[in-house]
Amino acid sequence: MGGDTELLSDVLKVQNKIFYLDLKENGRGKYIKIAEKGKYRPKSSVVVPLSGLHSFIQLFDFYMNTDGPGPQSRDVVVESKVFNFSCGENDRGRYLRIFESGGGYPAGGSSLMVPAGWANANIRAFRESFEKIANWLNQTGLPPVEMSSGLALTSKPDTVTLDVSKEGGPVLSVGSKHFFFDARMNDRGRYLKIKEVSGNMKTLLVVPAHAVAKFQEAISLAMMAQPRPDPEGPGGLQA
Structure with missing residues (x-):
């Protein structure tokens, strides 16, 4: 998004992937951009309006305590977007998939594949990064953000x-x-x-x-x- 201001940035190195988590702001408000750069698939990203911050933290908490791939699919509606969380497993191990649809996508959407890691350590790292953003916002004294209630666990x-x-x-x-x-x-x-x-x-x-x-x-x-x-x-x- 051109002309956007970066407020906070975090980098997570997960196995053979690098994830960039950036809190940004433009004329429409604040949002979190998560970009994935990996060896086995092209770079992709999802954009989360700030009102979805707490719902994402709840979902990372949920998947930190979920074992096995299973059918544990969960949706969260954030403004005009739908984010689908689901577990899966391939020859490189278990992963958490985050799929973004709606918003500005005319069809389909964009997805991230987060390797779960041993005892879901990588999912925990994502949760801590989002918590870092929430703490930074609290410390800056910015007006409270209206958080999304569209979480279905x-x-x-x-x-x-x-x-x-x-x-x-x-x-x-x-x-x-x-x-x-x-x-x-x-x-x-x-x-x-x-x-x-x-x-x-x-x-x-x-x-x-x-x-x-x-x-x-x-x-x-x-x-x-x-x-x-x-x-x-x-x-x-x-x-």
Whole structure:
């Protein structure tokens, strides 16, 4: 991001990788950029709005105490972004994957692969780096940051939560799916934009404002009808 100011920087050397963690600021606010430079994959990075700082610390705490690759996938919604945390294992050992989607990505997203290390020592190092940022912010006497509440540490796929994005629109989270509702306007008039983010997939739906009431009515009618078997499967949703 051009013209951004670097406030604090930390470097973590993890096995054959180097991670750069930078607290930066621009006209839209403060954020944490985590850049990964490794031998086996091209350099990649994720950008975390500062409101996600505490949620990331909670997630690093969770994965520090998680053993084995398993299906321990967790999401955190930060403003207009979704960060998916998941464990995995390859021939180089166990790792923690952080996948960023939404935000400015037109499709897909960006990911980091953090080797877990012995007794999750590398994950602990990330947690300590984020804690260092939090302590520095407290010591500088800056105004408190409104922290994200979009953290889902439960493993139930049908958990439903309703939050608010930085832009003021509602965010509906259903398990690993997240729906962003945003009222927009262009030269053709007002409309409702509904964006679904699930893992590395993103779907966009646009409803003209004058059709929203009928759209709601259509949903009600569809839900009152007798469900029909779906030959294509449930598409990842569970009732």
